[in-house]
Amino acid sequence: MLTFLKVLAFNGLIILFFWYVGNSIPQQRKDPPKESDLTVDMTTEAFVAAGEEIFYGKGTCALCHTIGEKGERCPNLAGIGELADARVQEASYQGDASDGPEYLVESLHNPAVYVVDGYQPTMPALGRQLNDLEMVAVVAFLQSLGGEVTVTGETRFAKYRGEGDAATAATSAAGAAPAEVAAAGGTGPELAAQWGCLACHSVDAPIRLVGPSLYDIGARQDENFIRESILKPDAVIAEGFPPNLMQLTLDGTGFYQKLAIQDLNTLVDYLASLKGGE
Ligand code: HEC
Numbered sequence: 001m002l003t004f005l006k007v008l009a010f011n012g013l014i015i016l017f018f019w020y021v022g023n024s025i026p027q028q029r030k031d032p033p034k035e036s037d038l039t040v041d042m043t044t045e046a047f048v049a050a051g052e053e054i055f056y057g058k059g060t061c062a063l064c065h066t067i068g069e070k071g072e073r074c075p076n077l078a079g080i081g082e083l084a085d086a087r088v089q090e091a092s093y094q095g096d097a098s099d100g101p102e103y104l105v106e107s108l109h110n111p112a113v114y115v116v117d118g119y120q121p122t123m124p125a126l127g128r129q130l131n132d133l134e135m136v137a138v139v140a141f142l143q144s145l146g147g148e149v150t151v152t153g154e155t156r157f158a159k160y161r162g163e164g165d166a167a168t169a170a171t172s173a174a175g176a177a178p179a180e181v182a183a184a185g186g187t188g189p190e191l192a193a194q195w196g197c198l199a200c201h202s203v204d205a206p207i208r209l210v211g212p213s214l215y216d217i218g219a220r221q222d223e224n225f226i227r228e229s230i231l232k233p234d235a236v237i238a239e240g241f242p243p244n245l246m247q248l249t250l251d252g253t254g255f256y257q258k259l260a261i262q263d264l265n266t267l268v269d270y271l272a273s274l275k276g277g278e
């Protein structure tokens with residue numbers, strides 16, 4: 001009985017400890033503006049500011065894009081406000097967008113429809129993770145880069161986002177559990193491209209991009225490690241690299257946790273097979 005009480009007390013202490021630690025660790029990133037913080041009647045300036053916050057924060061855009069400097073792997077978005085209007089006029093443009101704002105939304109929902117000259121189609125489709133007003137905010141911010149902001153809180157992009165149904169948007173923003181996500185299918189290399197892994201990782205040479213080269217990951221690590229690197233990137237931080245990059249997410253639950261289990265397995269098998277050309 002005494003042992004039992006001791007165990008009980010010990011467990012209680014452990015729980016208290018974790019509770020304390022959990023509450024005392026300062027939040028590493030600012031909470032994104034909640035859906036409820038954005039309102040239809042906000043001013044243009046307020047939408048631009050909210051969009052900027054999403055761009056540098058939970059939108060994860062700034063992990064890849066620069067504004068002002070030439071981007072090595074991802075295009076510089078300075079001037080994109082004006083450029084977006086010009087894109088849809090280009091003879092080579094094959095998409096559905098009829099104006100600049102729609103082009104920007106299309107870039108987020110179907111990035112591969114128009115691939116910027118000199119870049120690979122490695123941008124992940126992030127659009128579904130933003131609700132209607134967050135999308136307006138991001139578009140307002142992008143338009144403000146060299147263009148005129150024409151969107152308002154009333155603007156909806158039904159062509160890309162269904163009927164602009166707030167409830168649907170809220171559900172997709174809340175994120176689905178991995179099990180509910182339909183597998184995209186496809187091979188490992190295709191999935192690695194689709195999910196933007198290649199923007200940060202080389203798979204065919206020992207070169208360091210934003211993240212470590214994965215060309216020999218299968219020789220260095222086992223499948224469990226690889227799986228964990230994808231699902232809980234911060235559990236193990238590769239030496240010499242910044243933490244948090246892969247974990248920055250749109251909704252705080254982990255971007256790559258949205259991979260369907262089947263696709264995750266395909267990716268892990270593929271990476272485990274990369275042995276550095278041995
Ligand atoms: C993993 C890296 C990555 C992330 C994250 C990312 N992008 Fe991209 N983005 C790219 C790449 C690479 C391209 C160029 C290829 C293409 O056009 O699909 C691109 C293209 C674009 C374009 C088209 C630019 C043009 O000149 O036509 C826009 C607009 C854009 N991104 C906006 C965003 C926004 C907004 C976010 C955040 C919500 C974001 N991107 C997140 C990699 C990324």
Ligand code: HEC
Nearest residue numbers: 063195196197200210211212229233236237238241245246
């Ligand atoms: C925005 C950049 C970025 C994207 C996108 C990204 N990663 Fe990473 N990844 C990193 C960084 C930085 C590290 C090193 C820090 C760490 O371990 O968390 C890393 C680490 C890893 C590791 C551990 C590598 C080692 O040598 O220990 C694996 C495996 C990995 N990533 C796989 C993936 C896969 C698969 C994807 C796509 C589903 C992906 N990453 C997308 C930046 C990125």
